[in-house]
Amino acid sequence: MSSLRKLIPDYxxxxxxxxxxxxxxxxxxxxxxxxxxxxxRITQTEAYLGEADTACHAHHGxxxxxxxxxxxxxxxxxxLCYGMYWMLNIVTGAEEDPQAVLIRGVEGAEGPGxxxxxxxxxxxxxxxxxxxxxxxxxxxxxxxxxxxxRVGIGYASEDDQRRLWRFMAK
DNA sequence: AAAGTGATCATG
DNA sequence: ATGATCACTTTG
Numbered sequence: 001m002s003s004l005r006k007l008i009p010d011y012x013x014x015x016x017x018x019x020x021x022x023x024x025x026x027x028x029x030x031x032x033x034x035x036x037x038x039x040x041r042i043t044q045t046e047a048y049l050g051e052a053d054t055a056c057h058a059h060h061g062x063x064x065x066x067x068x069x070x071x072x073x074x075x076x077x078x079x080l081c082y083g084m085y086w087m088l089n090i091v092t093g094a095e096e097d098p099q100a101v102l103i104r105g106v107e108g109a110e111g112p113g114x115x116x117x118x119x120x121x122x123x124x125x126x127x128x129x130x131x132x133x134x135x136x137x138x139x140x141x142x143x144x145x146x147x148x149x150r151v152g153i154g155y156a157s158e159d160d161q162r163r164l165w166r167f168m169a170k
Numbered sequence: 171a172a173a174g175t176g177a178t179c180a181t182g
Numbered sequence: 183a184t185g186a187t188c189a190c191t192t193t194g
Contacts, residue, residue: 046189048189055189056189057189060179060180063178063179064178064179065177065178065179079177079178079189080175080176080177080178081176081177081188081189081190082174082175082176082188082190082191083174083175083176083177083188084174084175084176084190084191085175085189085190085191087189087190089189100189102189104189111190111191112189112190113190113191114190114191123177150189151189151190152188152189152190153189155187155188
């Protein structure tokens with residue numbers, strides 16, 4: 001068992017909806033440059049499933065921005081939205097298949113822009129992998145999960161807008 | 171309801 | 183080079 005396996009949980013190789021469901025209830029561990037650790041349990045996630053998903057940034061193919069989505073599961077995809085808010089995603093699924101899970105909320109910071117601010121996550125982490133500045137811990141919590149449509153994807157096809165790919169702790 | 175904010179990508 | 187478009191949040 002390589003050390004990589006400890007850092008990158010098996011469920012991240014699932015397709016994004018399965019990985020997104022598994023990530024709810026896990027604990028995000030942020031190690032700051034000065035060594036301090038911040039912890040927060042994930043409460044809400046969303047799945048973005050490859051080039052066929054019109055809501056996924058990789059829908060228009062590989063570009064400089066979407067490049068990291070094609071990398072290995074466990075890679076971080078962090079980008080700036082609306083000029084102000086960093087969005088944290090974790091790449092999932094098979095390598096070369098551009099899928100990711102958006103972390104939409106953690107306990108104490110509900111909202112994708114708020115949690116990155118609370119945990120000090122910026123574009124510097126884009127393209128890095130779990131196990132460094134950011135890790136995932138499983139403390140055994142098994143929250144009850146509810147599904148809902150994804151948020152903020154009015155540009156996607158109606159079919160894709162309807163998919164229940166948002167997962168949250170009840 | 172609408173502003174605030176800047177990278178990114180498709181145009182030309 | 184310019185312009186549209188944002189996986190949002192806060193304020194009124």
